[in-house]
Amino acid sequence: MAEPLMKLSGVHADIGQYHILHGVDLELPKGELTVLLGRNGAGKSTTLRTIMGLTDVPRGRVEFKGEDITEWATPRIARSGIAFVPEDMGIFQLLSVRENLELAAASGPIDKQRLEWVFGLFPALKKFWQTDAGNLSGGQKQMLAIARAIIEPRDLLLVDEPTKGLAPSIINDLRDAFRELKDQEATILLVEQNFNFARALGQTVAVMDDGRVVHAGSMAALAEDEALQQELLGLSLGAHQ
Amino acid sequence: MTTETSVLQDTRPTPGVRQRLAAFRQGYPHFFLLGLLVGVMLILALVPYQLVAGPWLRAGEDVPYLLQYFRMGTTTWFVLTVSGMAMGLLIFIMSSGMTLTFGLMSVLNLGHGGFISFGAFCGATVVVYFSAWAASGNLFLTIAVLMMACFYAMLITGALGVFFERVVIKPVYGDHLKQILVTIGGAIILMELIHVIWGATDVPVPRPQLLRGAVIIDQAIPFIGGAAIEIYRLMAVIVGLILYGLMLLVINKTKVGVLIRAGVESREMVEVQGYRINLLFLAVFVAGSALAGLGGAMWGMYEQIVNAHMGEHLMIMVVVVIILGGLGSITGCFYGAILVGLINLYVGYLEPRLAGIATVGLMVAVLMWRPQGLIPVLRH
Ligand SMILES: Nc1ncnc2c1ncn2[C@@H]1O[C@H](COP(=O)(O)OP(=O)(O)OP(=O)(O)O)[C@@H](O)[C@H]1O
Ligand SMILES: [Mg+2]
Numbered sequence A: 001m002a003e004p005l006m007k008l009s010g011v012h013a014d015i016g017q018y019h020i021l022h023g024v025d026l027e028l029p030k031g032e033l034t035v036l037l038g039r040n041g042a043g044k045s046t047t048l049r050t051i052m053g054l055t056d057v058p059r060g061r062v063e064f065k066g067e068d069i070t071e072w073a074t075p076r077i078a079r080s081g082i083a084f085v086p087e088d089m090g091i092f093q094l095l096s097v098r099e100n101l102e103l104a105a106a107s108g109p110i111d112k113q114r115l116e117w118v119f120g121l122f123p124a125l126k127k128f129w130q131t132d133a134g135n136l137s138g139g140q141k142q143m144l145a146i147a148r149a150i151i152e153p154r155d156l157l158l159v160d161e162p163t164k165g166l167a168p169s170i171i172n173d174l175r176d177a178f179r180e181l182k183d184q185e186a187t188i189l190l191v192e193q194n195f196n197f198a199r200a201l202g203q204t205v206a207v208m209d210d211g212r213v214v215h216a217g218s219m220a221a222l223a224e225d226e227a228l229q230q231e232l233l234g235l236s237l238g239a240h241q
Numbered sequence B: 001m002t003t004e005t006s007v008l009q010d011t012r013p014t015p016g017v018r019q020r021l022a023a024f025r026q027g028y029p030h031f032f033l034l035g036l037l038v039g040v041m042l043i044l045a046l047v048p049y050q051l052v053a054g055p056w057l058r059a060g061e062d063v064p065y066l067l068q069y070f071r072m073g074t075t076t077w078f079v080l081t082v083s084g085m086a087m088g089l090l091i092f093i094m095s096s097g098m099t100l101t102f103g104l105m106s107v108l109n110l111g112h113g114g115f116i117s118f119g120a121f122c123g124a125t126v127v128v129y130f131s132a133w134a135a136s137g138n139l140f141l142t143i144a145v146l147m148m149a150c151f152y153a154m155l156i157t158g159a160l161g162v163f164f165e166r167v168v169i170k171p172v173y174g175d176h177l178k179q180i181l182v183t184i185g186g187a188i189i190l191m192e193l194i195h196v197i198w199g200a201t202d203v204p205v206p207r208p209q210l211l212r213g214a215v216i217i218d219q220a221i222p223f224i225g226g227a228a229i230e231i232y233r234l235m236a237v238i239v240g241l242i243l244y245g246l247m248l249l250v251i252n253k254t255k256v257g258v259l260i261r262a263g264v265e266s267r268e269m270v271e272v273q274g275y276r277i278n279l280l281f282l283a284v285f286v287a288g289s290a291l292a293g294l295g296g297a298m299w300g301m302y303e304q305i306v307n308a309h310m311g312e313h314l315m316i317m318v319v320v321v322i323i324l325g326g327l328g329s330i331t332g333c334f335y336g337a338i339l340v341g342l343i344n345l346y347v348g349y350l351e352p353r354l355a356g357i358a359t360v361g362l363m364v365a366v367l368m369w370r371p372q373g374l375i376p377v378l379r380h
Helices: A044-051 A074-079 A097-104 A112-121 A123-127 A138-150 A168-183 A195-201 A219-224 A226-233 B002-011 B017-027 B029-046 B049-059 B065-071 B074-105 B112-129 B131-136 B139-172 B176-198 B231-253 B255-265 B267-272 B277-303 B310-325 B330-350 B352-369
Strands: A004-015 A018-029 A033-038 A061-064 A082-085 A156-160 A187-191 A204-209 A212-218 B214-216 B228-230
Touching: A004 A044, A004 A187, A018 A033, A018 A044, A018 A187, A018 A204, A018 A212, A033 A044, A033 A195, A033 A226, A044 A082, A044 A156, A044 A187, A074 A082, A074 B267, A082 A138, A097 A138, A097 B255, A112 A123, A112 A138, A112 A168, A123 A138, A138 A156, A138 A168, A168 A187, A168 A195, A195 A219, A204 A219, A204 A226, A212 A219, A212 A226, A219 A226, B017 B029, B029 B074, B029 B330, B049 B065, B074 B112, B074 B228, B074 B231, B074 B255, B074 B277, B074 B310, B074 B330, B112 B131, B112 B139, B112 B176, B112 B277, B112 B310, B131 B139, B139 B176, B139 B277, B176 B310, B214 B231, B228 B231, B231 B255, B231 B277, B231 B330, B255 B267, B255 B277, B267 B277, B277 B310, B310 B330, B310 B352, B330 B352
Parallel strands: A033 A187, A033 A204, A082 A156, A156 A187
Antiparallel strands: A004 A018, A004 A061, A204 A212, B214 B228
């Protein structure tokens, strides 16, 4: 296994007075796409938000590129090379597509070539360049949210359920986009309920339950082991195909 | 929502005048209200008194009280409208900072009035100190005095803003009740500070020689010929419009502006993009304080007297304006302020005793119609 780019050890997290994560251990191998699975309410989104410094961490340690970033403020974490696409996408509805992307390019003006590449992945963004993001369709908003995360090269992408509520054809577009990112050796942590989508992309997989990681390993191993799938996810691939 | 209305419109043959008016009212509530207010006054001005009061006059009876309003002529209407805009724009300058502060950080700074008073005293100090220049009647010297007064007021209130944000506001982010208590406390301290520095009595502010008097519009011009507009009010209108233009430019065209708009929608996502929203907020707070100071300085020269309580009194109008306009909206604040200025002058002319109530009445009426204010800002 490659050297982990990010490592969570025994991370606890609180939101307000609620204790949500109870000691998450997770390693993200550099250059691989890790899928985070788990039933609703398992703590997947909270794990991503915790990495971004958006929750209180009373115990545990988050390491990124060998540095302890547990106590860092969100902007500093972002600037250190982590992009985050939250579950609700978090795009700025009153800003145009263009302004959304300009803000995302935090280190300066948007690189022309990179923008063309993003337009290639998501042509709709080019068409609606000057439109307020609030007027985009759900799928287009999701594309904008992902485009925002990749408009500048980042070391790590955290993406929370990008396929939620999307039509199959758009899901295929998204899958192609992620494949291309994978080919560029991007390190990605993808939360996903759609197991087929997850299986098609993931090299590594971690399964959460009740605020902990209860299984971690290679995607190939999980994809073959129906009994383990049943046990961890309560689903059988056979039934889906 | 939008699909619903479009379906409705599709089933109707052609939208009648009523529907179009309703759509306009919903889409542009600020233009609608302004048009209504100015229009009603214009009707009062244009319809001759002799015409409406004719039957009573001919019969030799007392004319009903309300018909007296038609005695107003177009010249008066014009003077009132320009003066109302001048007052509105001064209030806009004072209010803009507070609405942005609220929009961006949902911080309710009731100490804003303290900055207005402080700015007024700073401006007054400069004008009094350079009273020889101001009295000279020399254009260059007059502009120099005005610029210095404004910059000095902005500098001092801006610096106070840095201190206020870090010491008073920062510890109470996210807690409105504490913000109200703490910022009122801050306002009292600012007021006492004024007493310590400038004494407890009112300070007269002589208006520079060149800004005294009025522009008289040529008699030959129909409708408004003979109207006398105070030069100072004209200047207030010009300065206010320039500032509004600049603010729109900053907010719509610069990166800081994009960040401010983004921050009003979601602070968290601005941070996730790598920007330190606390610094942005500090900058906006300081700019808002400086604008309050500028507004105070200009108001002081307008009233030609300043006292430590003026900010408090003006705060009533400031609060009405930002609620009326829609908290956090600069455009809403602009039109809200002009509406408040106009209604003050109009009602003050027709029924002087009701002028104070009119401001609050306008707010109540608008909020009953649109609880979010004229131009609400979307919030997650
Ligand atoms: N703001 C909050 N306040 C209180 N509890 C919260 C909050 N956010 C999340 N939780 C709780 O934390 C737990 C984990 O939530 P989280 O959103 O991380 O789950 P998830 O694995 O992403 O679920 P899903 O698949 O439904 O998105 C849930 O029990 C949820 O109720
Ligand atoms: Mg989730």
